[in-house]
Amino acid sequence: SVFNCNVIDLPKIHNRSGNITPIHGDLDIPFAIKRVYYLYDIPGGENRGGHAHYRLHQLLIAASGSFDVILDDGRMRKTVSLNRPNVGLLITPGIWRDLVNFSSGAVLLVLASEHYDATDYIRDYDEFITLTKRETNK
Numbered sequence: 001s002v003f004n005c006n007v008i009d010l011p012k013i014h015n016r017s018g019n020i021t022p023i024h025g026d027l028d029i030p031f032a033i034k035r036v037y038y039l040y041d042i043p044g045g046e047n048r049g050g051h052a053h054y055r056l057h058q059l060l061i062a063a064s065g066s067f068d069v070i071l072d073d074g075r076m077r078k079t080v081s082l083n084r085p086n087v088g089l090l091i092t093p094g095i096w097r098d099l100v101n102f103s104s105g106a107v108l109l110v111l112a113s114e115h116y117d118a119t120d121y122i123r124d125y126d127e128f129i130t131l132t133k134r135e136t137n138k
Ligand code: TYD
Pocket: 035, 037, 039, 047, 048, 049, 050, 051, 116
């Protein structure tokens, strides 16, 4: 559920010449990292996301700038604003996410637990709702 999608404070090594945030899979975050990707040059007013995953765990980081993540487990919604490079948002499987309000120049860094797999996406919201109902009736 959205209750499992927590904000994680990441390590920050700070000195006068700047900061470093190292992230170790399975140590700083609760999954092993198989893929890294980042979104950038996002046009003003554009939204991203609009899907859920069957298996994928992700950590979203505002490496630069800011954006809002609307999480939806089929029962409840929760909005999280990301705007610091040393904070990550964990998204567990089965969560619909919409990414909105990107600041200009925002860079969204994603750490993912699986390689890219088009069949792992749920892109139809009605289908997502049907699937979440089926899960809760088990
Ligand atoms: P998508 O995950 O829908 O983007 P977002 O959730 O950020 O809006 O991916 C957009 C397109 O990019 C889609 O055609 C699949 C492709 N893609 C890859 O080929 N590999 C990847 O690792 C990712 C994340 C996307």
